[in-house]
Amino acid sequence: MWKREKSEMRKTYSRTKRINQNRKTMSEIDFECKKCGTCCRDLLEDFDGIRKGLILTANETNLFPSEMVSPKIAIGVKKPDKIIEYQLSVNVCPHLNERNECMIYYKRPLMCKAFPYESGTFSVKCEVFSHLKAGVPCNVAFSLTEIEASEKLNRYIMNRFRKYFKKGSKLWEFDLATKEWTVKASQNP
Numbered sequence: 092m093w094k095r096e097k098s099e100m101r102k103t104y105s106r107t108k109r110i111n112q113n114r115k116t117m118s119e120i121d122f123e124c125k126k127c128g129t130c131c132r133d134l135l136e137d138f139d140g141i142r143k144g145l146i147l148t149a150n151e152t153n154l155f156p157s158e159m160v161s162p163k164i165a166i167g168v169k170k171p172d173k174i175i176e177y178q179l180s181v182n183v184c185p186h187l188n189e190r191n192e193c194m195i196y197y198k199r200p201l202m203c204k205a206f207p208y209e210s211g212t213f214s215v216k217c218e219v220f221s222h223l224k225a226g227v228p229c230n231v232a233f234s235l236t237e238i239e240a241s242e243k244l245n246r247y248i249m250n251r252f253r254k255y256f257k258k259g260s261k262l263w264e265f266d267l268a269t270k271e272w273t274v275k276a277s278q279n280p
């Protein structure tokens with residue numbers, strides 16, 4: 092399988108574990124959401140030359156109008172065949188109301204539950220952390236809800252990789268800007 096992706100996932104797991112173990116001894120800052128709604132209004136990002144949206148699992152696609160949902164990552168030999176993740180294709184979530192409340196709060200996607208916790212660190216897209224440098228070690232006291240949602244999403248993605256991977260497969264990513272698939276990684280022989 093794609094060594095780089097696998098190794099990134101492993102690093103994420105071990106980093107999350109290590110940080111959770113260290114949490115007891117670190118000087119922690121409590122995360123308090125300002126309820127500004129910025130994170131639900133700024134969902135698209137351009138990274139590695141590809142436009143990406145809010146990650147969705149297969150079941151979570153039912154929470155949004157079908158025209159706002161696109162595939163994100165797929166596995167296939169000659170073309171994208173099995174979809175691993177989906178994504179919301181719009182920048183502003185249709186479930187955010189004028190009071191900056193999520194209208195589907197109790198069934199919101201795992202990615203939303205986890206935010207701004209991101210596999211052992213925090214997202215600088217959150218207003219609370221926007222003044223900080225991306226990727227610095229996390230000494231923020233997130234709740235179990237955020238950490239567990241992040242871990243659950245990582246497990247979901249890893250399980251889909253394992254289920255659909257076969258010899259000769261490639262990893263494909265769908266670019267929301269061009270509406271085209273690109274090969275993200277090929278299997279090492």
Ligand code: SF4
Nearest residue numbers: 131184186187193203
């Ligand atoms: S589903 Fe809710 S939490 Fe997630 S982006 Fe939309 S409004 Fe925000």
Ligand code: SF4
Nearest residue numbers: 124125128130217218
């Ligand atoms: S950007 Fe951060 S502070 Fe603002 S609503 Fe989202 S999580 Fe809360």
